[in-house]
Amino acid sequence: MSESGRNELDVETLVKRGNQPGAMSYRNSIHILTATLLVVGLGASARLTLPMFALSCVLLFVWGFFYFYGSTKRVDFSHGVQLAWLFALSLVWIVMVPIVPVSIYLLFPLFFLYLQVMPDVRGIIAVVGATAVAVASQYSVGLTFGGVMGPLVSAIVTVAIDYAFRTLWRVNNEKQQLIDQLIETRSQLAVTERNAGIAEERQRIAHEIHDTVAQGLSSIQMLLHVSEQEILAAEMEEKSKDAIVKKMRLARQTASDNLSEARAMIAALQPAALSKTSLEGALHRVTEPLLGINFVISVDGEVRQLPMKTEATLLRIAQGAIGNVAKHSEAKNCHVTLTYEDTEVRLDVVDDGVGFEPSEISSTPAGLGHIGLSALHQRAVELHGEVIVESAYGQGTAVSAALPVEPPTDPEVGSPTSGHGEFSAELDN
Known part of the structure; x- marks a missing residue:
């Protein structure tokens, strides 16, 4: 020892x-x-x-x-x-x-x-x-018999007493560690839930702005544009026509300015990393501060704009999985792969760390150990997706998250009706 x-x-x-x-x-x-x-x-x-x-x-x-x-x-x-x-x-x-x-x-x-x-x-x-x-x-x-048994019994009794006290202290220390871990986990869970609630509310507000204010302003702008063309083509006095067109162009400009403000609000309500870059770039931003682990980020499939909530959920899952790698895995390398498929988008986080036994973690009372795993599953389930965790002692860990998405649509037919990709296109019109 x-x-x-x-x-x-x-x-x-x-x-x-x-x-x-x-x-x-x-x-x-x-x-x-x-x-x-x-x-x-x-x-x-x-x-x-x-x-x-x-x-x-x-x-x-x-x-x-x-x-x-x-x-x-x-x-x-x-x-x-x-x-x-x-x-x-x-x-x-x-x-x-x-x-x-x-x-x-x-x-x-x-x-x-x-x-x-x-x-x-x-x-x-x-x-x-x-x-x-x-x-x-x-x-x-x-x-004499007593002279032999006296020291012998004393030795046995002493060893038994010492063993009993050490066992008591060891159990007490283990309970204290569990209590300390539980308190720490409760604090972490409270912070996680608070942050998740804030992020969810921000996304809800962003969706509301997109589906109401932004859509309405975009429609107003388009109607004004069509009306302006009809007035210009109509047989009217030039003086009256110019006055009407001038007011309509002023209304269009006002709607355009408000659209720009709505666009800025939606961008500000997105997760910090996504608001400044693509999803791939956001993954790079998540791994940049983590030293000591070689992160490799790759993208497979045809990259396309995803619904804002899907991108935000993928980013949150990636943050949780990468955070577990940094905190628990003792890994030297970690490969993060973002795969775009027709009907789903998949995120894989694979490390070469010490690994663990998923069945042991799943049997651990909630709040102890890898507290992020249940949160990852919950985030995916909210979007009808799933998270699969594969690991074993000494063999690293693989976390795979899959979220369903609508298949890409032929541009000549039309674009999907949901997501901030459509909104971005509208703003450019």
Whole structure:
């Protein structure tokens, strides 16, 4: 296990963070147990001769000082210093056991320290080794069943307690991460929904302007033009004819000016990227700010003007898919393809990133993980289209969106009756 992994599992670090249930009580309980054992050791040493009593007092004091000082400062120690501190404690304990037999019970705090400083297989090995030393130290006075089972049961109980607390803290951390992610996702979803609502309302207003004001002004302009030609061809006095034509031309000019203003309003209400360039150009503008990924944008089929809502939806889907590539994929390359067909237009976003399992994402509660996928599907469904996501771990991701469109019409027969392409043509008349 790496040093960062050890520090993450370290009990003192968890206590210092202050968000682990029972961590403070866990640490204080070990300290109280240790202090009690040291006092018991001093009491038991009182039966020894004066020189041995003095030696046992020194050893107990040294061990206790090392323990409490190191426990207070250990979080700030490097891992190497912690290992050196733990080795010194173990060495003093080994020297102390033959002199103060009751100090064998200091195994308890040593076991916990082994598992805290080395929360991996090394900690278990250290516990086994210390247990063996405790059992072997009793060989000179004769091994008993209690003398063997005492250290052994202590080791098993300590490992079980440490495992239980670590499991509790790990579950708590996972729940906290889910809560944090949920809060972040809710904020992102709120922003996304607000932006989607703004964009939808802008498009609705643009359609209303196109279908009412702009169409009406265009019709007025055409009727005035026809009426002007009829008046010029009619048999009337030139003076009266000129006065009428002058007023009609002024009305045509006013209608033309208003058409230009309506055209500017519709352009301003379109998505920012589309208002300044074509759909292909808008895709380039979306990928330009994203560094570190090689984006390749290509167009297949005969490029033609699409209804404004279709172009806006494709752009929003592209922004979501490309945003997922930049945020989640760790890809080096991404190919974006815009394909024009007779009855549909398709957008494909393919990357060479780490990929994921779509079934896992679909089973994740709404709001967690790739939150953009449901939004992409919803946008396509609103225009009777579909979004297909294909991915696997280590094999990249492909997002394909298909939206139905009306087939291109022969110019001699007429153009489709919907979309801002027709409106652009009207304005040029």
